[in-house]
Amino acid sequence: MIYLVLKNFICILVLHSDHLCKPHRMQNVGEQGHMALLGHSLAAYISVLDRERLRKLTTRILSDTTLWLCRLFRYENGSAYFHEDDRDGLVKVCRLVINARYEEYASEGYAVLSSKQPVIYQSASGRPGLGQHLCSQLGLPLSSLCTVPCNTVFGSQHQMDVALLDKLIKEDKEAGKLPLLLIANAGTPGAGHTDKLGRLKDLCDQYSMWLHLEGVNLATLALGQATSAIMAANRSDSMTLTPGQWLGLPAVSAVTLYRHEDPALSLAAGLTSSQPVAKLRALPLWLSLQYLGHNGIVQKIKHATVLVEDELSSPVVLFKFSQEMSAASSGGSVEGYCAGEKEVLDTFNRWLGEQLLQLVPASGMDVVELEDEGTCVRFSPLLTAAVLGTQQGDVEDLVEKLSELVPVMSSTMCLRQDFREETHRHSPSLIYVEELSWPGLGAVRYEPQAEGIDESRRKQELEKINTELLKKLQELDTDIIFSTGPEFGTQENCIFVGMVTEDVDVSELVNTIATLGRDIEESGRLLENMTEVVRKGILEAELQLQKANEEKLMEEGVMRQLPLVGSVLNWFSPVQSSIKGRTFNLAAGTVLSAVGNFYKNNQILTLETRLNNQLSLSQLPSVCSGDKNYTY
Numbered sequence: 259m260i261y262l263v264l265k266n267f268i269c270i271l272v273l274h275s276d277h278l279c280k281p282h283r284m285q286n287v288g289e290q291g292h293m294a295l296l297g298h299s300l301a302a303y304i305s306v307l308d309r310e311r312l313r314k315l316t317t318r319i320l321s322d323t324t325l326w327l328c329r330l331f332r333y334e335n336g337s338a339y340f341h342e343d344d345r346d347g348l349v350k351v352c353r354l355v356i357n358a359r360y361e362e363y364a365s366e367g368y369a370v371l372s373s374k375q376p377v378i379y380q381s382a383s384g385r386p387g388l389g390q391h392l393c394s395q396l397g398l399p400l401s402s403l404c405t406v407p408c409n410t411v412f413g414s415q416h417q418m419d420v421a422l423l424d425k426l427i428k429e430d431k432e433a434g435k436l437p438l439l440l441i442a443n444a445g446t447p448g449a450g451h452t453d454k455l456g457r458l459k460d461l462c463d464q465y466s467m468w469l470h471l472e473g474v475n476l477a478t479l480a481l482g483q484a485t486s487a488i489m490a491a492n493r494s495d496s497m498t499l500t501p502g503q504w505l506g507l508p509a510v511s512a513v514t515l516y517r518h519e520d521p522a523l524s525l526a527a528g529l530t531s532s533q534p535v536a537k538l539r540a541l542p543l544w545l546s547l548q549y550l551g552h553n554g555i556v557q558k559i560k561h562a563t564v565l566v567e568d569e570l571s572s573p574v575v576l577f578k579f580s581q582e583m584s585a586a587s588s589g590g591s592v593e594g595y596c597a598g599e600k601e602v603l604d605t606f607n608r609w610l611g612e613q614l615l616q617l618v619p620a621s622g623m624d625v626v627e628l629e630d631e632g633t634c635v636r637f638s639p640l641l642t643a644a645v646l647g648t649q650q651g652d653v654e655d656l657v658e659k660l661s662e663l664v665p666v667m668s669s670t671m672c673l674r675q676d677f678r679e680e681t682h683r684h685s686p687s688l689i690y691v692e693e694l695s696w697p698g699l700g701a702v703r704y705e706p707q708a709e710g711i712d713e714s715r716r717k718q719e720l721e722k723i724n725t726e727l728l729k730k731l732q733e734l735d736t737d738i739i740f741s742t743g744p745e746f747g748t749q750e751n752c753i754f755v756g757m758v759t760e761d762v763d764v765s766e767l768v769n770t771i772a773t774l775g776r777d778i779e780e781s782g783r784l785l786e787n788m789t790e791v792v793r794k795g796i797l798e799a800e801l802q803l804q805k806a807n808e809e810k811l812m813e814e815g816v817m818r819q820l821p822l823v824g825s826v827l828n829w830f831s832p833v834q835s836s837i838k839g840r841t842f843n844l845a846a847g848t849v850l851s852a853v854g855n856f857y858k859n860n861q862i863l864t865l866e867t868r869l870n871n872q873l874s875l876s877q878l879p880s881v882c883s884g885d886k887n888y889t890y
């Protein structure tokens with residue numbers, strides 16, 4: 259029965275991912291994934307067992323999983339709290355520390371905090387919004403947050419400045435505040451840097467502060483040869499792990515390991531629960547751990563770190579396309595021209611990341627925005643490899659694709675300036691459009707040179723010509739991609755030119771665009787002349803027809819116009835018409851008198867409509883018009 263439930267569950271997941279157009283994200287549910295899913299179904303099933311059995315079973319599952327995790331991540335004597343939101347562990351830990359440091363907190367609540375304001379320290383390279391979330395969950399003012407800058411003089415630019423932190427804590431203490439907790443990184447969310455954990459722990463001990471850790475590098479604690487920088491992590495007071503992500507287990511919750519002696523305070527903080535169902539949150543992970551085994555888990559983490567071939571420093575690879583690269587590939591001859599703005603480089607790097615992910619979906623490449631470095635492309639297999647099933651071959655693919663894309667980016671970067679200048683040469687009919695968020699050669703707009711027409715007409719014209727021009731350019735036999743630009747761009751009616759290889763003749767390209775634009779503009783004017791002739795002709799024809807009608811009605815001396823408005827039922831007379839038809843000579847642009855059937859047809863249609871509508875029209879009251887009654 260459970261298996262059936264499980265099967266349905268997987269089907270739903272797969273369906274969902276199809277709808278989201280990202281099927282590869284779910285590609286590797288795999289056996290251990292099924293285990294995790296089975297855990298969810300089992301948890302639902304177990305939760306209806308009788309109370310005593312349920313209590314025993316859930317206690318066992320929780321303690322087994324906790325023991326296993328503590329052994330795996332070298333965290334002696336730890337307790338575990340399982341949670342869905344990966345920030346929730348920190349919230350509960352923080353509540354625990356408040357309970358422990360403010361004796362009256364349980365009875366007096368926030369009032370005790372005002373006597374001595376608590377301070378929470380976080381790294382400037384930490385997860386954005388984490389501190390704010392913490393404050394909002396705990397009802398603390400934002401002034402309780404202290405963001406510690408990162409080193410800029412010595413060492414990494416992403417590690418917390420320990421000396422400065424020391425100074426900040428001292429100042430806060432002197433101001434009568436209570437330094438409560440420090441959140442440090444074992445793998446910053448952007449670049450995967452690890453703080454100096456050992457030194458931070460010593461500092462925290464000195465001020466009786468709680469040290470909480472998070473970050474992807476904590477996964478490497480499971481490896482036999484974890485680095486000493488990471489090894490110090492197991493001295494922390496708590497750390498949040500995301501084994502579901504690291505091992506590719508769908509819907510497995512995050513877990514926070516912590517060490518604290520007082521079970522009453524843990525209960526008060528919400529880290530432990532007497533509810534058996536809360537303990538069942540460990541079940542999917544329990545099953546997966548059973549299935550993978552200790553070695554299986556270590557193997558999976560090792561696989562991810564080997565993919566970056568750099569497991570000693572950081573299991574995250576960051577790179578970006580930069581100016582130097584573009585100058586080098588062009589032999590330095592166009593120096594200065596290549597000095598693309600930082601924004602353009604960011605745009606190009608964003609494009610690079612997207613291309614790589616598209617070309618090698620199993621790589622799980624993504625794009626990160628770093629304050630100092632700008633936009634970078636990130637390969638972080640610990641976060642993605644288990645889910646996507648990344649293999650060594652994918653990494654090789656990645657390198658190959660990268661070596662194809664970089665030359666194209668370089669040549670485009672260098673030719674951007676040429677493109678701009680060539681465009682100016684065709685001014686005013688061709689306008690260069692500055693769009694820094696466009697990853698390509700650039701954008702232009704063809705401006706029709708019509709004088710004396712009003713603004714709205716001009717806009718219409720502009721849109722028409724550029725749409726037509728884009729179509730013509732797309733029909734050309736070339737590898738260059740022409741488009742309407744970024745999906746949410748601000749520039750309208752532009753032709754965006756994509757990446758180009760170095761053998762493209764930019765002058766010729768711009769020439770082609772200008773020539774095609776001019777052709778379209780001129781033929782458009784011809785067409786417009788025609789349209790004008792036709793429009794005038796129709797007006798004249800209408801006038802003549804109306805005049806003929808009036809004459810006819812006058813002749814017959816009756817006015818039998820139906821009260822139903824609308825062209826079809828605009829019936830003049832049931833008597834065979836003697837109004838002359840008219841034909842319109844498009845080429846000559848004149849109206850000729852003729853005994854045509856133009857008008858007759860109209861009348862036949864009217865009669866037919868009357869027949870067809872007999873039923874519904876019969877409800878209408880009879881119409882009295884002139885000297886006759888017409889009933890429908």
Ligand SMILES: *[C@@H]1O[C@H](CO)[C@@H](O)[C@H](O)[C@H]1NC(C)=O
Nearest residue numbers: 332333334335489492493494
């Ligand atoms: C941290 O891990 C090391 C290596 O396994 C171990 O010797 C040490 O006891 C651990 N420390 C704590 C506090 O768990």
Ligand SMILES: *[C@@H]1O[C@H](CO)[C@@H](O)[C@H](O)[C@H]1NC(C)=O
Nearest residue numbers: 332333334335336492493517
């Ligand atoms: C774990 O508990 C044992 C026994 O209570 C104790 O001797 C040991 O020091 C503890 N280890 C840590 C890291 O707290």
Ligand SMILES: *[C@@H]1O[C@H](CO)[C@@H](O)[C@H](O)[C@H]1NC(C)=O
Nearest residue numbers: 780782783784785786787788
């Ligand atoms: C449009 O028509 C006018 C006269 O009706 C003529 O003088 C003019 O040259 C025409 N324009 C084009 C583009 O054919």
